[in-house]
C-alpha cells in the first residue's frame with residue numbers, strides 16, 4: 001500500500017476558512033413580482049413604477065425620488081434591472097431612435113437606468129449616472145444625448161459644422177464598443193458617427209472627419225487631443241459641442257488621464273450638457289463631476305440602492321483559498337467543471353473570462369492554459385436537461401452529440417491594437433451553441449464596460465487593485481438579464497481583500513462549495529501522487545512504491561491529475577525562466593499598491609506569491625527591484641533564498657517557451673501592470689511603481705536552460721531535482 005507523504009508541508013492548506021452564507025444565491029431573484037412590501041413602498045412613495053418583465057425573468061421594481069433629488073432604485077432583493085415598460089410606451093423618444101431600438105437593437109423593455117434617463121427627457125440637465133454592471137448604461141446615455149442633439153438640429157441656432165456628442169472612453173476596446181452601439185441607435189438618423197482611438201491610422205480617422213458630419217464622436221483621450229490639435233475642422237466643430245459624455249469616468253482618472261480630462265473640459269464650450277457614467281461612484285467620479293459640472297446643478301441618477309452591491313444579484317460568487325503553486329491544476333478542474341456544468345444545463349459551451357493583474361501573468365497563464373485546456377474538439381454524448389432545445393423533445397433530457405473544443409484567447413496592453421481588436425471580436429462573436437467553449441485570459445483592460453455577450457463565468461486570479469475593480473470584472477458576466485457565475489482565487493495572504501469586499505462593496509463572499517479547502521487539498525494530494533510516480537518513472541499508480549497511500553484518492557481525480565500533469569509539463573519544461581520570474585515580480589508590483597488599502601502583510605505576500613515559481617521548478621526567489629524592496633523587505637523577512645539574477649546565470653540560448661513572435665515580447669520590459677497598458681495617449685507611459693525595467697539584462701543572460709524540471713515538490717528536494725542557477729545570492 002502507498003502512504004501519501006507530504007514532503008512539502010506548505011503544499012497542504014492548513015488554514016481554516018469560515019464558510020459564510022452567500023448573499024448572492026443563484027437565480028435568487030426570479031421570484032418576485034408578487035412581493036412589493038407595503039412598508040417599503042410607503043418609504044418610497046413618491047414614484048412607484050409598474051413591474052415587470054424582462055428578457056429572462058419576472059421582476060419587481062420601484063423607484064423613488066427623495067428630497068436631495070437623488071433617485072434610488074430599490075431592488076428589493078431582486079436582480080431586477082429591467083422595468084416592465086416596453087420602449088414603445090415612451091412617447092418622449094424621437095421616433096427614429098425608437099425605430100432603431102426596436103428594429104436594429106431589437107430591445108423590448110427598458111432597463112432601469114434607461115427608464116431613469118428616458119423619464120427625464122426632454123432635458124438639458126447634467127446627469128451623473130450610476131447603475132449596476134451590464135444593465136445598459138450605454139444605450140441610456142446615448143438615448144439621452146441623441147435627444148439633445150435632435151433638438152439642437154431642429155433649432156434655428158443649428159450649425160451643420162458643429163459637433164453633436166463627444167463621448168470619452170478610457171480604453172480603445174470600450175470606445176469601439178460604444179461606437180458600434182452608437183451606429184446602431186443612430187441608424188435612422190443617418191448621423192455621422194466616428195471613433196478616434198490610438199493604435200489605428202490617425203490619417204484615416206481624420207479623413208473620415210473631413211468627409212462626414214461630426215454628430216457623434218467616440219474617443220480615447222490621447223487620440224482625441226491629438227486630432228483636436230491637428231484638425232481645424234474638428235477644432236471648429238467642438239466650439240458648438242452639445243453633449244459631453246465621460247463613460248467609466250473613474251477609470252479615466254485611475255489610468256492617469258487627469259490632465260487630459262482637464263484639457264478636454266477646458267477646451268469644450270461651457271454651454272453643453274454633461275453625462276458622467278459609471279457602475280461605481282468613487283471619489284474620482286466626483287472629482288471629474290466637480291470639474292466638468294463646475295458650478296452647475298446636476299441630477300444624480302443612482303440606480304443602486306445604497307445598501308446594495310453594484311453587482312447584479314443573480315451572479316453567484318465565491319472565493320477559493322488556494323496557494324499559487326496549485327493554480328494550474330485548480331484551473332484545469334474549475335474550468336472543466338464549469339464547461340461540463342453549463343453544457344449539461346443548457347446544451348451550450350461556455351464563454352469564460354479569466355482576469356489577472358499583470359501583463360506578464362496574463363501571458364504565462366494563457367500559455368499554460370493552452371497546454372492543458374485547449375483541444376481541437378471531440379464529439380461527446382451528453383444527456384442534458386433544461387436545454388433551450390429540450391422543448392423539441394418529448395422528455396426532459398436527451399442525448400446530444402456536441403463538439404467539445406475549447407479555444408483560448410489572450411488580450412493585454414502589450415499586444416498591438418490590431419491583435420487586440422481581432423481577438424476581442426473573435427471572443428465576442430464566439431458561438432457556443434454547438435458545444436464549443438472559449439476562454440479569454442486578460443488584464444483589467446477588459447474589466448470595464450466591455451461587453452462580451454454570453455459570458456457565463458468570470459474567474460479572477462488574485463485580488464484586483466480595488467474592490468470596485470472586483471465588481472467591474474465580475475460584471476462581465478450576468479449581463480443583459482442573463483445569469484452568470486464568478487470565482488476568485490485567493491492566496492492566504494490576500495484574505496483581507498475578501499473582508500474588504502464585504503465592508504466596501506457589501507459583498508459577503510462565500511467559500512466555493514465545490515472547491516473548498518478539502519477539495520483543494522485533494523487536488524494537491526492527487527497531483528503529488530502523480531508527480532511522485534512520474535519522478536520515479538514507474539508509471540502512474542503502480543504498486544511498487546510503499547511511501548504513498550493512494551487508496552483515499554479518487555481514481556477519476558488521479559486520472560485527471562495525470563492528464564493535466566502530462567500536458568502542463570510539456571509547457572513548463574519549455575517555459576522561459578525569466579518570463580516566470582518576471583511574472584512573479586510583476587505580481588508583487590501589483591500587490592505593492594494594495595499593501596496599505598487592504599492591510600496585507602508584505603512578507604506573507606512575498607512567501608505566498610513566490611509559490612507561483614514552484615510549478616516551473618524555480619526554487620529561489622529572484623532579487624526584487626529596488627522599487628519593490630522598499631515595500632517588501634522592510635522587516636527583512638520573506639527573502640530567504642532570494643537570488644540575484646546575474647550574468648553567470650546565462651547558459652546559452654533560451655528554450656523558447658515563449659518564442660519571440662509573441663506580442664508580449666514586443667514592447668519594453670517595463671510597466672508590467674497594464675491597467676495602464678491600455679492608455680491611449682499616443683505612447684505608453686509606465687507607472688513608476690510598476691516599471692521594474694532592468695535594461696541591463698538581456699534575455700539571453702537568463703536563458704532557461706538551467707531551469708529545473710517541473711516539480712511541485714522542488715522546495716523539499718533541494719537540488720536533487722532542481723538545478724539551481726549559479727550566482728545565487730540572498731537579498
Ligand SMILES: Nc1ncnc2c1ncn2[C@@H]1O[C@H](COP(=O)(O)OP(=O)(O)OP(=O)(O)O)[C@@H](O)[C@H]1O
Nearest residue numbers: 107109110111133134135136137138279449451480
Ligand atoms: N433594454 C435592453 N434590453 C436588452 N438588452 C439590453 C438592453 N439594454 C442594453 N442591453 C444589452 O445589455 C448588454 C450590456 O449593456 P451595456 O454594455 O450598455 O451595460 P453597462 O451598464 O454599460 O455595463 P458596464 O457597467 O459593464 O459598462 C449589452 O449587450 C447591451 O446590448
